Amino acid sequence: MIILGIETSCDETAAAIIADDGRILSNIVWSQTEHDAYGGVVPEIAARAHMEHIEDVITRALSEANITLAEIDAVAATAGPGLIGGVIVGVMTAKAIASVTKKPFIAVNHLEGHALTVRLTNDVHFPYLLLLVSGGHCQFLIVSGVGKYQKLGGTLDDALGEVFDKTAKMLGLGYPGGAAVEKLAIKGDKHKYVFPIPLRGRDGCDFSFSGLKTAVRLKIQEIGELSEQDKADICASFQYTATQSVLERTKAAIQQFKIRYPDGKHFVLAGGVAANEYIRGELQEVLTQNQLELAAPPLKLCTDNAAMIAWAGIERYKLGLTDSLDFEPRARWPLI
Ligand code: KG4
Numbered sequence: 001m002i003i004l005g006i007e008t009s010c011d012e013t014a015a016a017i018i019a020d021d022g023r024i025l026s027n028i029v030w031s032q033t034e035h036d037a038y039g040g041v042v043p044e045i046a047a048r049a050h051m052e053h054i055e056d057v058i059t060r061a062l063s064e065a066n067i068t069l070a071e072i073d074a075v076a077a078t079a080g081p082g083l084i085g086g087v088i089v090g091v092m093t094a095k096a097i098a099s100v101t102k103k104p105f106i107a108v109n110h111l112e113g114h115a116l117t118v119r120l121t122n123d124v125h126f127p128y129l130l131l132l133v134s135g136g137h138c139q140f141l142i143v144s145g146v147g148k149y150q151k152l153g154g155t156l157d158d159a160l161g162e163v164f165d166k167t168a169k170m171l172g173l174g175y176p177g178g179a180a181v182e183k184l185a186i187k188g189d190k191h192k193y194v195f196p197i198p199l200r201g202r203d204g205c206d207f208s209f210s211g212l213k214t215a216v217r218l219k220i221q222e223i224g225e226l227s228e229q230d231k232a233d234i235c236a237s238f239q240y241t242a243t244q245s246v247l248e249r250t251k252a253a254i255q256q257f258k259i260r261y262p263d264g265k266h267f268v269l270a271g272g273v274a275a276n277e278y279i280r281g282e283l284q285e286v287l288t289q290n291q292l293e294l295a296a297p298p299l300k301l302c303t304d305n306a307a308m309i310a311w312a313g314i315e316r317y318k319l320g321l322t323d324s325l326d327f328e329p330r331a332r333w334p335l336i
């Protein structure tokens, strides 16, 4: 079985062709650079850029996979949640292809794409504990099957990637700036500035990063003219504090996961922030102490891409879960 996946929910226009045995026949991601000047994604610009690039991206995905539309078995597209203009572009394109080729259409929840991708690349079985951390999402889920999710906690305000991006913006490191913050943090002293660890001592698995963001902003204002070393120290101290919060919440989430699934083996990290080596390293220690194995898709599949949408499509298709061409794109679509 071969599936074409389409992703357009934020600022990546992406198409991929995946086989159900896990072969990635192609995985094309066009990252829109139109937003760089604005320090964030501008929805209108994103929607227009998706329209301009989608055809070319799909054509490239087909040609790299050396396949024609007639040879695919179904078309899967992100149908939400996301910036609605972009989601509409992807869904309409997928429906048009499905309609012309008379192949099934599968509406994929973007979060489900992130949640299931690890099964494309790693030998991971249900149930597993998932930490999904990206620019738009920040939550713990127990994944016990396709469509079977249980949310243990989420962010009360900013997502983890978002607060990395805002820190980067305050330091003039560009957008999106998570990777730049991590890189600069290597040169900094993580104990130079003491920022409050969010929700310290509170039970549960929720996150909150707005207080940390404010503390970073106040420190930057207090220092005034920033040297490169000041910036590095701020990055390191911020990253350290955010990670401490992630570790505390992870311990709480593991406890809850183990109560329900004492034999659960895997902890899966997904979303763009999974690229962060420092966070991965620190998490690894906590997981080892709790006899859980860390599994994360390769970096290219952690950030937004269409391979994850095609794979979620395969998982759904195998269970007979296809959708009607009436399925409406959704700006909001909680997994549970
Ligand atoms: O999954 P993704 O591509 O898009 C969303 O669905 O949001 O994630 C992008 C997010 C951005 O906030 C970006 O700054 C962050 O992931 N990110 C990182 C790193 N690489 C990407 N954050 C921290 N450290 C990194 N190395």
Ligand code: ZN
Pocket (backbone or CB within 6 Å): 110, 114, 134, 271, 303, 304
């Ligand atoms: Zn995403």
